[in-house]
Structures are given as structure tokens and as C-alpha cells.
Amino acid sequence: MNCTSAKRLAATVLALSCLYLMNLNEAQAKIKLPAIIGDHMVLQQGQQNPLWGWDEPGTKVTVTVDGQSHTATADDKGKWRVNLEPLKVGGPYEITIKGSDSVTLKDVLAGEVWICSGQSNMAWTVANANDGDLEIMTANYPKIRLISVPQVGTQEAQDDFNGKWEACSPATVPNFSAVGYFFGRQLYQTLNVPIGLIDNAWGGSSAEAWVNRKRLEDEPAFKAMLEKWKKTEETYNHDQAVAAYNKRLDQWKAAAKNAKAAGKNPPNRPRAPRNPLTGNHRPANIYNGVLHPTIGYGIKGVIWYQGESNAGRAYQYRKLFPFMIQNWRDEWKQGDFPFYWVQLADFRAEKPEPADSDWAELREAQTMTMSKLPNTGEAVILNLGEASDIHPKNKQDVAKRLARWALAKDYGVDIVHQSPQYKSMEIKGNKAILTFDHVGGGLDTFDVTTPIGFTIAGEDKTFVKANAKIVGKDKIEVWSDAVAKPVSVRYAWADNPVCNVQNKEGLPLTPFRTDDWKGVTAGVE
Template sequence: MNCTSLRRLAAVLLMLITVNALNVNLAQAEIKLPAIIGDHMVLQQGQKNPLWGWAEPGEKITVTVDGQSHSTTADNNGKWKVTLEPLKVGGPYEITIKGKDSVTLKDVLSGEVWICSGQSNMAWTVGSSNDADLEIMTANYPKIRLISVPQVGTQEPQDNFNGQWEACTPETVKNFSGVGYFFGRQLYQTLNVPIGLIDNAWGGSSAEAWVNRKRLEDEPAFKEMLEKWEKTEASYNHEQAVAAYNKRLDQWKESVKKAKAAGKAAPRRPRAPRNPLTGNHRPANIYNGVLYPTIGYGIKGAIWYQGESNASRAYQYRKLFPFMIQNWRNEWKQGDFPFYWVQLADFRSEKPDPADSDWAELREAQTMTMDALPNTGEAVILNLGEASDIHPKNKQDVAMRLARWALAKDYGVKVVHQSPRYKSMEVKGNKAILTFDHVGGGLDTFDVTTPIGFTIAGQDKKFVKANAKIVGGNKIEVWSDAVANPAAVRYAWADNPVCNVQNKEGLPVTPFRTDDWPGVTINNH
């Protein structure tokens, strides 16, 4: 290669280096936004809303919208944050974010924003719900906006996720949360304001996975649970688990060949191992990977459908569930925002005689949370479950019961929203007279006129089926000839209870027991 060629090569290399350096500098200076902040988003009306992102450290950032202008400087890590004054409901708005470069967010609306969270029954899609074909073809709501957060389990807080806001259409709604969409649609149809829905549900998740681990570590009640996880974290090796699985898989393949040759049924394929370290049960995994990137975004409140994965630890859930809610509220810094959940549905086989039930105890823990925290509410769905399917497909009625809470408590709509709830018991002879709160238009029954679902016991703690009679708008008389001196009454106390008491608006009576005798999950941590 001659000198001229070398000079040309050097010039080309210098140009490439210069362009590359320029690109690096441009990339450093580029304004970046998290996925939760983007085109088509909905900002919570009636309150100030934080916006944030990243730029070059020390770079001045100015955000303008609808006559507002807010300036700040990116910190040493390049992060910046401003807070918008409330925007008038409606839109669309354009938001300009200007530093060394400029980004314009388009088609931004101001309305009501709700988080749709929990496990698989919240994740259950519109496309898998009742009347999916009809629901999808009519889902043309350009002022309802949807965004979903992918499932990432990690112990490291994530600043961002892969997702984007989209207008509600038949194409975008199909794989969105059924409960979330039907809830949002009811709000939209009632309030006629834009609705933003954030779906971050993760099927099979445990409540402890949704909580900041440092906060869990500060609470003695969760010490035993965390110690178990620390042992798993120290000993589990996923590569070894995969290697062992592959060995079993090879053995299975040989067994299939032999079974086929012998004309016998093939054995069941072994299940591939799931890594508990990146899964949906490990404490704080979902908090860090799913919830954290959205914390601080302006919201009205949250709806929640979870508990199945914690049923075996129902007594612990009495503490854990309100602890989780309070953790969210503390970190969101929006005060005691509304938090409404779905009580576990009826599931598993119906049993002919009274028995202990971890699902009944979990329902009880959920109900107790209403007394532990303000601005909370429970949708009772004992009549919407399916015995053989943990995922009942009637998500429409589930969502309506949640929407009743929001409409009544947060939007001033006069509608019956809370299921009747046990208040007190008075014993007269061999009869227990129960008084209820929140009866709406009065106590009623479904299908047959006689109230069913009650059991009664004396001091021997042996429950038997009981007779019952509605004796007033808010009272029920319960008795059994087998119990001369009643000590306790239970209602709908089973995995899949046979029961029929409701108010005249069709909201089922909240399952309850008048006793506090130790349950089957009391020692499970």
C-alpha cells in the first residue's frame, strides 16, 4: 500500500471515528422518556402530574403544555423531573420537552387513570372472557387508552419497560386485561371523560413479590418467609436444574418409544424447571421489575385481583395485604389513593358438610383489610366462579362490582356499591339473630326464598348446617335443632360455598364467621 492510499485510509478512519464520536455525543444529549410517558397517554385530571426522563447531566430541560412552562436541570445521572399543573379534562394536548434537542408528545388526554393489577384473573384477557367476539368487535373507544407492563422479575429496580400507550380498538383490546377494560369502559360510559388503564398483572404472582424488599425486611412478621427465600437464593442453581431436566427429558423420550412399540400409553412429559429467582413469587421481584417503572405516574387509584397464590398463608395475608397497599401508597406519594380488590370467587368442589377452608380464610383476610386501611373496598363475587376453573370467564360482572366502588366513593355517583356485611350477633334461646350493615335495598335471596349457606356451632366448635330466615331488612335468624346453645355462626365458609343471600341490588353477602377460633392456615408463614 503506497503513501497516498495510507493517507486516504487514515482520513476515512478519522472520519469514521469523528462521526462515531458525534453520534455518541448526540446519543448522550438525546432526551429520553420512560414508556409510561409518551404519545396517547392519559394524565390524571384534577391534580399535579410528574413527568420525568433522562438527558445529558447538567442539561437544562423545559417542558411546555397548554400555556404552562416548567424548567429543571438534569442531575449527575442525567435524570430530570418536572411537575405539571392540573390540565383541564379532555384534550388532546401536545407536550413539548426541550433541551439540546426537542421531543413533542402528541394526542395526550386528561382524564382518569387506574392501575389494573394482581395475578391471572386480572391478567385474563378480553379475548378469553365471556362473549369475547362481541366485546372485541365493539371496542372502539378512542378516549380509552391502554398500556401493558411486561413481566420482568428481578431484585434490581428497573427505570423503564417495553410498552406504549395505545387507543382502545378491537385490535388493541383483545390481549388487554378483561377486568381492567370492562371497569374502564363502565367509568367512561358513566363519566364521559378520558380513561387511562395501566395493566401490570402477572399470573400466579404472590403478594410479597409486589412489595419493596427493604420494607418487608423491616417487618418482623415476614422474617420466617424471608429466611426461607434466603436459603433458596443461596442454594438454587438454575443451570443445574436445567441439566437435570434435560436428562429426565431424554429418559422420557426413550420411554415414549418403548410405550409406542408396546402399544401402551405414553408417560407424561416432565415439566421444565422455572427459575424461582426470576419468577413471580420471590419477594420484591415484581415490585422491582414491573411496578417500579410506573411509581409516581399520576393515578386516581388501583384495582386488584389476587390472593389465590397466598391462600395457604391466609393468616399472614391479614398483615401482608394491607402492608403491600400501604407500601404502594407511601412510594407513590399521592396519599391514600383508592384501592379496590376482588374477593376470591367460589372454586373447587362443593362439599356436603361444613369443613375448614384456606380459601375462606383468605377471603376473611381480604375483608379485614377494609378495616385496616381507609379508601379501600371489596367486590364480592361468590356467585360468579366456576368450580372446575380457577379463571371464571365472566369478567364483566366482576368489573361492574369494582366500578360500583369507584363510582360511589370517588365520583359521587349514587349507586349501591358494597356487599352486605355482618355486623353483630345476639343469641336468644337456640337462635342466633344476625344484624348486617350495607344492605342496600334490604336483604334478599337468589333462586329460592329460603336463605342457605349458614352453619352453626356450640362451644364444642362442631359446625352443622343451619336453618335461616330473613326477619327484617337487615336481620337474619339462624338455628339448628342440633345446637341448643349457639356460640358461633358462619356463612359461605367453604372453598365453593352453596349460598344465596344478597341485597335487592344483587350484591352477595360478604362471607363471614362470628368466631375467631384458630383456622387451618394460622401457622403457615
């Protein structure tokens, strides 16, 4: 190659390199928005709403919508944030964001935004609920907007996720949370405003997985739980677990082949190992991978359906559950937003005689949370469960009971919303006279006129089935000929209690006990 050709080649390479760098810089100098902020989203009415994203550090970003304009400068990590003034309910609005380039968000509505969270009973889909086929074909609600957050378990806080807002339709609703959708639909039909629903539920998840790890570490009550996890984190090797599983699988295949040849049933196939380090029980895993990318987005409140995975540690849940709620509220920086949950349904075999129950103790822990935090509420669903299925398919009535709380407490609708709850006990001879709060139109029974589900005990702490009689709008008399001097009364204290007391509006009496005797999950960490 002569000198002239070499110079031309060098000049060409230099030009192409410059062009490549210019294109690279241009490609990098783009506004990036998180999935939670996009076309078709719903912004919470009546409050300021944060919008955020990323651009080149130092870039001035301007956001305009409906006559208002806000400017922010991207920090050294490229993140910027503005707060929109409240938008009038309705829409659609267009939001323009200008920085290194320009992005326009279309079909944005202003209305009511709720997070639908918890474990599998919240994740349970519309398609699998009662009359799922009918529900899907009628799900034409373009002003209800849906977004789902994928299940990512990690100790590293995530800033984004793979998802998008979509209008509710027969095409988008089948795999969405059934409780979430039915709740949102009830609000929409009652309030006639746009509804935004964020589904981030993860089946089988433990409550501690939804909490900031630093907050857990700062609380002495969770020290033992975290120490157990630290041992797992230091010793667990997933590659070794998979290798061991593959050996068992090879052995199973050989055994299954021999069984088939002999005309016998094959042994059960071994279960593949789940990595606890990326799963839904490790403290903070879901907080980081699922919740964190949405923290700060403008919401009205949260509906929650979880507790089955913590039932064996029900006494711990007394502190853990309100601790989790407070953690969310602290980090959202929207004050004490409403938080409503579903109490555990009836499940497992019915017991012929009174017995201890971890599920009863978990229900008790859930109920206690209402007295520990403001703007909280519990939907009691003892009459909606299925003994042989931990996933009751009647999600419509579950959602309605949650919606009652929201409509009454947050939207000014005059409606009975809270289940009757134990207030006090007076002993007269061999009878206990119980008084209840929140009885609505008065105490009532379902199916048969006699109240059932009560047990009674004396000082020996031995419970027996009790007789009961409604003796006033808010009072029930309980007794047993086997207990001369009653000390304690319990109601619906079982995994799957046989009980029938409700108010005249059909909301079941909240399970309770009048004693504080040590339970089976006391001290379990």
C-alpha cells in the first residue's frame, strides 16, 4: 500500500470512528422511562404525582401536561424527577418530556390507583376464578388500566421491570389478578372514574421478603430469623443442589423404566431444587426485585392477600405484618395511605373437637394490626374458603369485601364495611355475655338460627363446644353445662371452623378469643 492510499484509509477509518461515536452518543443521549410510567397509565387524582426517568447527567428535562410545566436536572447518575400538580379526573392527557430527545406519553388518565399485592390468592387469575369465561368476555372497561410486575427475587434494588400499562379488555384481563380486577371493577362501577391497578403478587411469598433488608436488620425482633438466613446465604450452593438432583433424576428414570417393564407403577419423580437465594422467602428479595421499581408512584392505597406462608410463625406476624406496612408507607412518602387485607379463609379438614390452630393464630395477628396502624382494614372471608383447596375460586366476593372498606373509608360511601368484632365479656353464673362492635344492622346467623362455632373453657383451659344465643343487636350469650365457671370463650378458633355468625349485611363475625393463653406458634422465629 502506497503512502497516499494509507492516508486515505486512515482518514476513512477516522471518519467512520467519529461517525460511530456520534451515533453511539446520540443513541445513549435518550430519555429513558421506567415501565411504571408510560402510555395508558393512570395518575392518582387529587394529589401531586412524581414522574421520573433517566437522561445524560446534567441534562435539563422539562415535563409538560395540561398547561403545567416542570423542569428538573438529571443528577450524576442520570436520574431526574418532577412532581406534577393534581390533574382533573378523567382525560385522556398527553405528557411531553423533553431532554436529550423528546418523548410523548399518550392516553394518560387521572383517577384512582391501587396496588394489588400478596401471594397466590392475590395472584390467582381472572381466568381461574369462578365463571372465569363469563368474566373475561364481559371485561370491556377501557378506563380500567392494568399493569403487572414480573417475579424477580434479588438482594439488589431494581429500578425498572419488564411490563406496560394496558386498557382492560377480554384480551388483557385473563392473566391479571382476579381479586385485583374485581376490586377495581367495583370501584369503577360505583365511582365512575378511571382505575389503575398494579399487580405485583407472588405466590407462596413470605411477608419478610417484602421488607427492606436494612429495616429488618435494625429491628431486634427479627434477629433470629435473619441469622438463619445468613447461614443459608453462606452455605447454599445451587449448582451442587442441581447436580445432586440430576443424579436422583437419572436413578428415577432407571427405576421408572424397570417398573414399567414389570407392569408396576413408577416411583414419584424427584422435585427439582428451588434456589432459596432468588426465591420468594428470602428477606427483602421481593422488596428489591418487585416492589422497589414502583415505590413513589402515586397511589391511593394497597389491597393485600397473604399470610399462609407465615402461619407457622403467627406470633412473629403480629409484629412483622404492621412492620411491613409501615416500611412501605415510610418509603412511599405519601403518608398513611389505606392498606386493606384479606384474612385467611377456612382451609384443611374440619376438626370434631376444639384444638390449637396456627391458622387461627395468624388470623388473630392480622386482626391485631387494625389496632396498631391507622387506615387499615380487614376483609373476613371465613365463609368463602374450600377445605381441600388453598385457593378458593370465589374471588368476586373477596374483592367486594375489600371494596366495601375502600368505598366507605376513602370515597365517602355510606355502606357497612367492617365485620363484627369482639368487644367485651361479662360472666354471669355459668354464662358469658359477649358484646360486639361493628354489628351493622345487627347480629344474625347463616343457614340455621342457632349460633355455632363457639367454645368455652374454665380455669383448666380445656375447651368444649358451647351453646350460644343472640340476646341483642350486639350481644351473644355463651355457655356449656360442662363448664361451671367460664374463664374464656373462643369463636371460629380452628383451621377450618364450623361457624355461622354474621351481621345482617352478611359480613362474618371476626374470629376471636377472650384469653391470651400461650399459642402453638409463640416463640417460633
